[in-house]
Amino acid sequence: MKKKKKSKSKNKHIRAKLIANPGAGNEVDAPSLLEQAVRCLTNHGIKVDVAYASPKKECRILAKKAVEKGYKIVIAMGGDGTIGEVIRGIAGSDVTLGVIVGGTMNDIAASLGIPEDVEAACALIAKGDMRELDLWQIKTRKHKKFYFFMVTVIGLTAALYPDVKKIPKGKLKEKFSSMKDAIVTLVEHEAKPEVLLTLDDESKIKVDTMVVTIANTPLIASKNLVAPDASMQDGLFDISVFPDYNKAEVLSYFQRTAEENLIPDGKLQRFRAHKVKVKSKPKLEISADGISLGTGTCTIKMHRRALRVFVPPIGLGAEKSQEDEEEELSAPLSPFIKQNKESST
Template identity: 25%
Template structure:
């Protein structure tokens, strides 16, 4: 299978560059041949993926984090190219939701011995896509602030910077009036944030829906109307520490936070009194008003055979 390997050298606070020799050794052990390119700037991975598509590559392996994966998705959605992921970023949300554990050995083993699965993606507006979770409100404001300034922050200070961004946004946090039409239903009211997920969790430990499957043709909507400031600090602090202690389990916000509503739909129209930034997989990709819709089975992904718990249907054997 003709394969392109796209490596983001700045992903994971620079650790990808250090781990690249180990990745190459493991791919060689698995007998996977590839052509290698390096991504250093925002948007570069998407360009490389588009070039690979035009050159007839059948598999693109991303070595990086959610941002790099999202760029490649936007280049190969609705094609026959299979996406492989070696998750070496900070969050690795899509990989984790697909059962691709963090670790070079496991990820490379999946690329050789896994299966190809068609999963849904979420379309935003006319030409933007994401594979995990997006939304408006508090988390989108944090993402917007962080992405504006993180390139100026040394890698060793990135976690304190995230915590600082959360605290700053809490200081100015105000509920926003929104109107959401989802299929034949609607919601109108003030919210602190609204999540729209293809997967059921993001930011490592934040679960937004108990129903989400990545190939069920449905978008999961989580509306957070009220939440205390201390709860927000605890909620997002859990997602930014490296190793979660046993006493900090995943956060099921639909159970733990009062005033949360969870729905499923195929298409959503979203409006707000004030134009709000919308993030998809932790990148600001649009603003309200906007339209979201599920594109069923639009992306081929290489997943482990043990991913059946997050998939509605089985995949097909991987031919390498």
Template identity: 25%
Template sequence: MQRALLFLNPHSRHGSTRAANGAIRQLGESGMSLLQYSNYDRRDMASLIRRHAPEIDCVVVAGGDGSINAALEGLVATGLPLGILPFGTGNDFARTLGIPVEPVAAASLIVQGDTRSVDVGEINGRFFINVASMGLSVELTRHLTGALKQRWGRLAYPIAAAKALVRVRPFTVRITRAGQSLHARSLQVAIGNGVYYGAGMAVYDGARIDDQCLDFYCLEPAHLWRVPLSFAAFRRGSNRALPGVRAFCSPGPIEIHTEPALAVNTDGEITTTTPATVRLLPKALNVIAPTGNLPTSAAERSRRNDDAA
């Protein structure tokens, strides 16, 4: 891979550090020709990818999950491989793929050029790579400011979560899939594509990014004070054993209706509202990543998760 379109987010937690400069220098010294954008609007990333597609071999995103999400539309449309320099705060997609967080090591992986195909989620026409969610996570996103992340790093997430718990209110939700519906009074609904979200929280510890299956959970605590006590289980991805959690795996589509209508968070950004239709695009994204960690059979996981639901 000799020609790369590089998006460097200077506002990401590590986008302006010496380590970031070293990683980018390594890409250039390896013989890779870099067309670099550092001052750009994330809303323009997809169109820039399409514009330069005939003249490049891959796209490198130096930033966090939000920057990767902004590039998804262009990447899926062109089929260009994605290389990741994980300069963000959470870097959940990189963690799911086993990409090293150390910038120079991540650059070395891009130079090797080994690719794999992974799934992409879609909700109301908006792509997501980690998770789409509503309820508590949206309140968390509203409190998770750039200034908070720059000051506290990964600690910004539990700080914002504590503030969100004070403001979140239960909502009524109806979820329909495969002709069946469930009704619940919930604080949080999440649909995961990979393993991690929210700076290391796990949707489900058995999830895979390429298993052609979306992992759904609905949080229905009997008492709000129980939610903080569940934090450790959510970090491990073992939340399905908790009282008040309903979960399943599905290739989609999934229809979600809430009362009242709610904002939807996709990969850390508020992008749409309910009602929502969730779909899966199997193996829609090519990404430069370690090629190990083969997925569990989707059929096997579907049976296991339906039994747990």
């Protein structure tokens, strides 16, 4: 007589909160995908309580309530926006995040190697293998404490994003209006703003650039590989600046990287740090994970391995393995544009 095979699920008989955004991705397929997810998790022995988040901003509130009610697993089903809001809701807790892809923008899942197939994602959650990942906190004049997981963008692309993101889903009239607004923003944006970066309270770099990206994940904005060496648990973020780029070159670079992955460019400057402060003149727009945070100065610091997530081994996603995660790398990966150890006036 054959012995009964034991379940491989570490999370069997655990109750989980599943927060689903019915407006994410293909709204026609969303109900059937949610039903499939619940059935699959149940088959793995995970008891699921479902909450609908519409609009998306309700995800944060629902996630906070789940933490308060004692759930140890909170599952986000949607795209990057949905997942980001759930992350902000569970930040600071010992809850573990599960991810089921269901959106149009799935860079978090692609960076981590979380499968887009619903059943495979549910099996990953049930298996129970998790990593403790870095979570970042940005402070601006309007937002004193805002958590983000993917990227902060400062400058031209941050200014364009609110208009550009409306184009795909809007009605024809709304699309034209959004395109018009984006064109006006592009034309009126300062061509040579001055940016001062302070890395780890020490190194100061002053540069004329229209864009600064500060990334934790390798992929942003529809699988655009902006930080190929990024690790999500090394305590460092990858900073890119674009000196001597005009507006057309900035837009062209991001368009090409979205289509062709990483494009070598000798003008691009890259740095790594544990903490960064950014000042701009004139004051540039700031956005974190696609959410506008105002203009001007921002300070970003790290919460080391503060986010628990069910993920596969490193190597299945865009993230590269880091051989020495404790290495101090506040110096740039490429030569400084201009470095001044003295206080900037």
